[in-house]
Amino acid sequence: MYQVLYRKWRPKTFDDVSGQPQVTVTLKNELQSGRVNHAYLFTGSRGTGKTSCAKIMAKALNCLHPKDGNPCGECELCRGIDDGSVMDIAEIDAASNNSVDNVRSIIEEASFNPAKAKYRVYIIDEVHMLSAGAFNALLKTLEEPPAHVVFILATTEVHKIPATILSRCQRFDFHRITPEAIARRLLYVAEHEGIGLDENSALLIASVSDGALRDALSLLDRCASADRQITVSVVQNTAGLTGHGYLFAITDCIIRKDTGKVLAIIEQLYGESKDMGRLCHELIDHFRNLMIIKTLDKTDSLLTFSQEEKADMKKQANALTLENIIYVTDILQSGYEKISRGMHKRTEMELSLIKLTAPQLDTSVSALLDRISALERAVKRGIPVTVSDSTDETAVSTETTISDNTLSDNPPSKQQSAENRKSFPATTGKSMDYNEIVRNAVPMKEWSDVLNVLKTHSITMATAFKNTKAYASGDYLLIDSDNELTFKRLKQPEERDRMRKAVLEVTGRVYRLGPYKKNEEQSSSKKNPMTELLDKARNSGVKVQEEE
Numbered sequence: 001m002y003q004v005l006y007r008k009w010r011p012k013t014f015d016d017v018s019g020q021p022q023v024t025v026t027l028k029n030e031l032q033s034g035r036v037n038h039a040y041l042f043t044g045s046r047g048t049g050k051t052s053c054a055k056i057m058a059k060a061l062n063c064l065h066p067k068d069g070n071p072c073g074e075c076e077l078c079r080g081i082d083d084g085s086v087m088d089i090a091e092i093d094a095a096s097n098n099s100v101d102n103v104r105s106i107i108e109e110a111s112f113n114p115a116k117a118k119y120r121v122y123i124i125d126e127v128h129m130l131s132a133g134a135f136n137a138l139l140k141t142l143e144e145p146p147a148h149v150v151f152i153l154a155t156t157e158v159h160k161i162p163a164t165i166l167s168r169c170q171r172f173d174f175h176r177i178t179p180e181a182i183a184r185r186l187l188y189v190a191e192h193e194g195i196g197l198d199e200n201s202a203l204l205i206a207s208v209s210d211g212a213l214r215d216a217l218s219l220l221d222r223c224a225s226a227d228r229q230i231t232v233s234v235v236q237n238t239a240g241l242t243g244h245g246y247l248f249a250i251t252d253c254i255i256r257k258d259t260g261k262v263l264a265i266i267e268q269l270y271g272e273s274k275d276m277g278r279l280c281h282e283l284i285d286h287f288r289n290l291m292i293i294k295t296l297d298k299t300d301s302l303l304t305f306s307q308e309e310k311a312d313m314k315k316q317a318n319a320l321t322l323e324n325i326i327y328v329t330d331i332l333q334s335g336y337e338k339i340s341r342g343m344h345k346r347t348e349m350e351l352s353l354i355k356l357t358a359p360q361l362d363t364s365v366s367a368l369l370d371r372i373s374a375l376e377r378a379v380k381r382g383i384p385v386t387v388s389d390s391t392d393e394t395a396v397s398t399e400t401t402i403s404d405n406t407l408s409d410n411p412p413s414k415q416q417s418a419e420n421r422k423s424f425p426a427t428t429g430k431s432m433d434y435n436e437i438v439r440n441a442v443p444m445k446e447w448s449d450v451l452n453v454l455k456t457h458s459i460t461m462a463t464a465f466k467n468t469k470a471y472a473s474g475d476y477l478l479i480d481s482d483n484e485l486t487f488k489r490l491k492q493p494e495e496r497d498r499m500r501k502a503v504l505e506v507t508g509r510v511y512r513l514g515p516y517k518k519n520e521e522q523s524s525s526k527k528n529p530m531t532e533l534l535d536k537a538r539n540s541g542v543k544v545q546e547e548e
């Protein structure tokens with residue numbers, strides 16, 4: 001009959017136990033020096049060796065030929081304990097024997113001398129399941145234990161054990177086992193079982209087992225029954241690690257700020273009964289992986305992914321700054337907390353993703369850091385920072401729509417200005433149209449500084465704007481140029497961004513950019529020849545004495 005690997009490969013000696021030296025070394029030392037306690041408590045996460053160590057301990061205490069604190073495994077007692085014929089060793093599963101009566105019958109027995117062994121050993125597994133009465137009965141025996149009795153209590157949930165019991169026990173904490181230690185054990189087992197397993201596949205099994213060797217061995221079992229020659233892709237398929245395309249798709253939406261698409265993806269996943277909490281968790285993991293790829297350029301710890309997936313992740317990581325990633329993770333984390341607290345899962349998931357994709361809500365740390373560092377530089381240069389009470393954020397994000405109008409070849413028509421009004425800041429309280437903005441425009445004194453700063457960002461851009469002038473009007477910065485190409489440049493998002501940064505650096509303010517076009521009446525009929533001459537002279541770079 002086939003015996004599952006994790007049963008078959010239960011460690012037989014302390015030396016056989018992986019990754020718990022804080023337990024095994026101490027116990028071996030104590031046994032070697034003959035120090036025996038009456039009660040031990042083995043606690044820690046599941047599948048890490050608690051029950052196994054309790055069994056080893058029972059044998060080591062009674063073995064006729066112990067070696068360095070380990071049981072020999074061959075003497076009469078070791079074998080008798082293994083096959084269950086030595087009645088002095090009792091394993092009690094507290095999950096099914098949790099009543100006062102169960103404990104009382106143990107205690108009565110305990111007072112008798114052992115029949116064959118040196119110690120009567122009681123292993124009480126899942127001890128947290130005992131009833132309050134049962135704990136009390138146990139406590140009485142623990143307070144005055146017979147010399148030949150040893151209790152080994154094992155549990156994953158130490159917080160459920162009464163303090164009175166805890167204080168009577170020597171406690172050992174079992175840790176999650178490191179992936180490396182798990183992989184080593186897997187390779188050892190595979191070799192003896194004639195299963196083909198390479199190191200990467202072993203590490204992959206280890207990394208999805210979350211520190212539990214039992215889980216790792218079960219997964220090895222399942223992989224081996226799929227294919228005796230285990231490879232990374234066999235593990236990926238068996239563990240259900242493939243098919244995470246939606247994580248990449250959602251991340252793409254976050255990068256491209258595509259709210260509509262991301263909501264459609266959620267709708268679809270929800271329809272396929274994908275758990276939203278789990279999805280949120282997976283996304284957090286995904287961004288954590290992107291951060292690893294970005295910062296370490298080391299992908300060993302990302303074994304769960306295929307080469308193609310890693311290449312995709314690298315692309316996504318490159319499209320994001322570290323601040324972006326931290327910001328996204330932050331938003332997802334708080335979404336996850338709300339989901340865990342039982343808020344409406346789908347709504348919370350959607351809200352988080354809307355925050356991450358809607359540009360007008362983009363207060364991304366990187367954007368803010370950009371602006372802060374620009375402000376700091378401006379302050380350093382001694383330029384007073386104007387703290388505008390208008391919603392600068394909206395100014396930045398709605399600018400595209402406005403400037404697409406205002407940057408059009410013709411001055412905005414009546415209809416367009418009506419549209420503009422909608423997107424203009426509400427803070428002014430009254431409606432504004434382009435003509436009004438132009439009327440209030442004053443020449444910007446720092447423009448040449450701006451162009452100098454612009455030079456440090458892009459020489460070609462600085463050259464293109466060389467002979468331009470600029471006027472400030474409220475939140476607007478209107479640029480005056482004879483050359484339509486200059487405005488074409490400003491329609492490019494990166495170029496506009498550069499310009500905005502340069503302006504911010506010099507003035508400490510975020511402006512909306514637009515073209516300076518004089519009113520029809522102003523420019524055609526009311527222009528006097530003298531001004532025209534002056535303008536021309538200014539444009540050609542000749543210094544002109546300003547006349548008021």
Ligand SMILES: Nc1ncnc2c1ncn2[C@@H]1O[C@H](COP(=O)(O)OP(=O)(O)OP(=O)(O)O)[C@@H](O)[C@H]1O
Binds near residue numbers: 005007154
């Ligand atoms: N540290 C370990 N070293 C070697 N094998 C281990 C270890 N931990 C677990 N195993 C493997 O997992 C199986 C189950 O381990 P064990 O029953 O000792 O875990 P446990 O900590 O008692 O788990 P649970 O909390 O679920 O009761 C063992 O038979 C063994 O194959």
Ligand SMILES: [Mg+2]
Binds near residue numbers: 050051052154
């Ligand atoms: Mg156990």
Ligand SMILES: [Zn+2]
Binds near residue numbers: 063064071078
């Ligand atoms: Zn022995």
